[in-house]
Amino acid sequence: MNKVYLILFFSFFCLLAAISSQDFRWYKGNTHTHTINSDGDSTPDEVVRWYKEHNYQFLVLSDHNFLTSVDGLNSIFGAKEKFLLIPGEEVTDSFQGKSIHINGLNLKTVVHPQHGSSVTSTIQNNVNAIRKVGAVPHINHPNFRWSLTAEDLLQIQNNKLFEIYNGHPSVQNLGGGGLPSLEEMWDTILSSNKLIYGLAVDDAHNFKGEFSSSRSNPGRGWIAVYTYELSAVAILDAIEKGNFYASTGxxxxxxxxxxxxxxxxxxxxxxxxxxxxxxxxxxxxxxxxxxxxxxxxxxxxxxxxxxxxxxxxxxxxxxxxxxxx
Ligand SMILES: [Zn+2]
Ligand SMILES: [Zn+2]
Incomplete structure (x- = not known):
């Protein structure tokens, strides 16, 4: 399996080179943010403005079980200013007190929580529903309410991304009390021969008032994606091939x-x-x-x-x- 991945990886880079290496560049973005369309404190317009002013090139507005329209925003912010909004949603589900939140990137239609008969079937049903409409899933904040384990994530098919850093103050990125950090989970999954890529995201809700470690402010976690143009297809293709890095600074x-x-x-x-x-x-x-x-x-x-x-x-x-x- 690993040789195949390596060959695919190099084929991909050769293809990139063939398209024209000089057109490739890094694009900074955040795939997880909220607005007043769910529990954020600012309008989509205000949220986009924050990211635009802080030198991001793309953003996913991912409200809970709500697909915030980005068409108008893309025509305001995208036309002259080279900023891309990718439509998204945080499909927000649960199973017996465990929080199961899966982002859908580049959604054309809202995806309702699918539910399931176990933690893993709930994750899988939501991942499948996101894939079914042609969008890209990512699994959010596994340690939020200590909901998801590496063993759960190992069983999920058709998902290539999960959060290894989330900027919200109550998501327990570092683990503790005998429970693993998100990075430790990542190594457990990779060591079992399952390839999964790690995202850093803001999960920002608070753009107004005080910026402090106890509030979910923007600017804490992002990715930089290496691709040929600023379009949803180019960005998501690159992300799903692992052509990005995650960062907190x-x-x-x-x-x-x-x-x-x-x-x-x-x-x-x-x-x-x-x-x-x-x-x-x-x-x-x-x-x-x-x-x-x-x-x-x-x-x-x-x-x-x-x-x-x-x-x-x-x-x-x-x-x-x-x-x-
Ligand atoms: Zn969430
Ligand atoms: Zn969120």
Missing amino acids: VSLSDIQITDQHIKFTIQESPSFKYTTFFIGDGGKILTKRHGLNVEYKFTGKEKYVRARVVDSMGYKAWTQPVFVK
Whole structure:
């Protein structure tokens, strides 16, 4: 399976190169945000304005069980200003007190919660309903109310994305009390040979009043996607192929993945220092690097390799995993 992934991965990059490498660039975006159409405090217009003014290029408005129309917003913000709104929804379901929230990206029609007879069937039914209308699912905040486990996520088919960081103050990203962090869950899933990509998102609700760690303000988690144009199709194709990194504040460039190595450059903030951890099977740290230009050469013994960059203020970036053998 892993060889197949690697071949597909390289075929994809060859295809990209054929289209024209100079048209490719990074687009910064957030796939999880709320407005007054559910429990956010601001109108869609105000929310879009915040992201536009903070140098994002795309945004998904993902209200609970409500599809916020983006046509008008795209004509206001998109035409001259190069900002893309991708229509979305947070399909908000539950099973016996467990919160099951699945985002649908690029939805044309609202998807109602599908329910199920177990946690996993509830997740799967919602993922299937999102896929059925041609949209892209992502599984949200597994540790919110300690709802989803890595073992649950391992059973889900047809889903390639889940949140490894969510900026809402009550989602328990780091685990605790014997329960795993979202990053530990990620390694458990990858170590079981299931390829899943990790997203960082805001899940922002509060654009007004005080910005503090106890409120769900914007600007905390995002992704940067490497693709050929700012369109929903290009962005989502790239995301589902893992051509992005997730971040809470560290920016990367020149990510190169060949059959020999992973290599990238960290964008320096003045006086910040950076440590990069290359991580493999079982969440084991394969090696640690300092500095701005980092490289990991595959030995051939790894199952998968991914990188976590941590800066001297604790902000992070995560590259997507590559299966090596
Ligand atoms: Zn949620
Ligand atoms: Zn949400």
